[in-house]
Amino acid sequence: MSNSEPLSVKPIVASSSLRTLAYEALKTAITNMDIYGRPDEVRLDERKLSQDLGVSRTPVREALTVLEQEGFVRSEARRGVFVIKKNKREIVSMIHAWTALESMAARLACVRATDAQLRSLRESFPEFFEGQPSEHIDEYSDANIRFHQRIIALGHCDAIADLTSNLLMHVRGIRSTALRQGDRAERSIREHVAIISALEARDADLAERLVREHGLGLAQHVDTYGDYLD
Template identity: 30%
Template sequence: MHSVTLNAIRDHVIHPPDNGDAQPISRQALHLAVMDRLRKMITEGTLPPGAHLNERALCEQLGVSRTPLREALKMLAVERLIELLPNRGARVVTLSEGDIADAFELLSGLEALAGELACERITQTEIDEIQALHCAMDACHASGDLPGYFDCNRRIHDRINAAARNPALTQMYQSVNRRLQALRFRSNLHAGKWERAIDEHVAMLSALRQRDGVALGRLLREHLMAKCASVLAHRRAAA
């Protein structure tokens, strides 16, 4: 994971850190690439909640002009990851405790439904692909690679959702999940919670292989609500 120090954040205004995210973005689908990079930076905490976004610094860091950056910011505002402030630029959204609890409750229900439907509709090839992702995720865990682990984790949940074969469900799932990505990422920073998440994924994969929709739905719901409890406990401790 990229190293981020307190010196990179002054008065909640982001200045470009010296890390791997500073590589210029190609011009192809530029605003989409910028949006993906910013979303990753929000998820991993390089752009923390409440941080004001310095357009000049971000343009320099990403190697783009202000036009694609502003297009990306508009799209992230639609996803409710940032908020645009009249005549004051933009800042990363800060979720209240109620926002977090409500979003996790909704997402846990969506994941449970996706798991139940996936067990009815998934192909063996898709199960094999999820198994491969699980092995890669386990390897990332063993090496302490949290960003790599989180990427594999996200792809596993996305594959289960896609196997449900319900576009309306997928659209809602993606919308809610994007608001919680940063919180889900940080929920694994504690070693004990990370170990527990791995065990939960082993059980989920077993239920999927057995096509036990009831069991997988229950495990997914419990998995998400455990993350919610972890996030809220950490928030209260920090407060």
């Protein structure tokens, strides 16, 4: 059973290559999806996408070809185009890769980020310091992924930012699902607060270690409880 095209895309205003604009719009929409929060496959309807984007089907088809080459979607003859889901082994591997990159970004942030940027972590995520995450899990889930993206950004390393962008769709979905299991949300908050404190103190060794342990904890959780991915 599959659902056809649940993406939320915005019409394109032509100013450069329509294929490039279609690619960017579709990649953003796919990356923002919670593909692991649903049991069914996500099928993309080329005709519907062209209508939503306000362009012909040609740039949409070309954009989907690029996304397939990058591993975001797969094309099946007589069935259509589907957003790719990873199995448990692949997800654990991707979390390991993300963790290696984010922990280095945390180390770099201790050197490269301004005091104001580091303070903004505490100021921008009141969800980590107030109330119980289980009371507003959707909001906390969104804040959680923004927090990890913010650490990547504070590292001021374009290569790390580029490499993590292609992992984001899968890591986002798995983090969102894991937060709803057991005490993962409460544990996540405690670990985030410790990471923020280490960054504010510019303790690069500690910040890198805490981010690494945080990510490896997620990988272990998925490895233990992620049989639903296979």
